[in-house]
Amino acid sequence: MELPIAYALAGAILIVSGLGGVLLSEHILRKIMALNILGSGVFLLLVTFAYRSPDSPPDPVPHAMVLTGIVVAVSATALALSLARHLLPPSKTPEKFPPP
Amino acid sequence: MILGLFDFLLALALVGLAWRILATSDLFQGVILFIVFGLLMAVAWSRLQAFDIALAEAAIGAGLTGALLLHTLAGMEQAAVPSPASNPAAPRFVAKRILTNGILGLLTLIVGATLLRCIREIKRPELGVRELVMEELSAGGVSNPVTAVLLNFRAYDTLLEMAVLLVAVVGAWSLGPLPTSDPRPTATAPGRILLGLVRLLSPIILLVACYILWAGTGQPGGAFQAGAVLSAAGVLLVVTGVLAPPTLGPLYQRALLLTGLVTFLAVSLGVMLAGRDFLEYPPASSPQLILLIESALMVSIAITLLCLFVGGPRSAPDNSRD
């Protein structure tokens, strides 16, 4: 059984990119997106380790962990976005939509 | 061989998208690319035989997170990048920035190297608890192994996950009203086409959510995916103004929020009254209990995600009830 090496490497690169993005980005929205990319990389790595072969079903425990992880990630993202909204005040007027 | 090429291209696309998201200077473009990234991840999950995760990623990762990001982007000042107080091109600042970026970059590379070592060393895929799960599956009450793991074998994790969702809502809403808490970014009323779409989609979404919940016992699906799909209906209704955004003041709204966690706790503590352990379902009624818990979870997750999207109470003067 061959480990799907393409996805494993992609997962590792996503983790590294996400971590770099979180540490080095300036805008907070980009930090939050980088955090999500980091999470997606971790999930990709986990599911790759759970993969068996195209015919036999995969290991379900990492799948359950990743499912839990996705839900927790979205709630953390929502909380972070709420904090960001309070940190950075809104635009004065919606410039893209001039009054008709 | 063709599929191997497809996997390679998909992995390349994922990495390229991630790079583009982090490198582009236009945040709107970054958010749109992030939604595309989520959808490509869903395809990758399907390739890795993780269909439950593919459903969840498409609904939650691409759909809801994308909506959250767009909503936040619309509500905050675009150019609000914290800039240094004095001249950013001064040599002191440049040197400090190079040092900081260098150290952080080095840390990141060390993490990357460690990960590559791990990938090289994982050569024993026969490890893992899949066989154990398959043996106990018939006693679990459901035939979808992921649902069995989530709701039966590792039910404690799911219980705490519901608590985490609740904490997120309480945390986001205790910050007070959002600077502009009107969920509709433009003041114009929705047109007839959009209202027609909402009228068409709402019952279909409800049906699809209930189907995903029901099918989750034997096929890919389950409470989380169903709850996310249902929350999409809620977001659609709130954004077009058909439904007033939840204020979490009335008791029934708070009750809906809590129903998942409370049902889960009631079942897990209730079985102790029958002499069993915490969260040890009696095997005879295990399927019904799991379905009951999952239904309550679906409702709670939908309301929670909708409240997370709305983001906070309205900035009305009568905020006496905290």
Add this chain to the structure above:
Amino acid sequence: MIVLLNEGLIHDAVATLCLVAGALFFFAGTVGLLRFPDVYSRLHALTKADNLGLGLIILGCALQADSWQIIGKLLLIWLLALVASTTSCHLVAQAAMRMRIEPWTRHE
């Protein structure tokens, strides 16, 4: 009739043809997205690709389906995608009008 032809070579060939045609429509839509001069023509290219391309792919998948329930679900997917893409095309065009984006004309 679908059941009768399920094993034939013609059946597989027709299904493959549908899938490839759908993919070509999506490719054309992407080229349109990248090359067309303004938002309105890009929307036109995208929704054309979305409706027809997806319809052809769904047809190809339906020909390979095992039961009527799966065909029903595939049709539902196509209808929902149709409705959603039409509405979002309309909304984007409306927003572009409100932002006073002028349609591209040949003289520019």
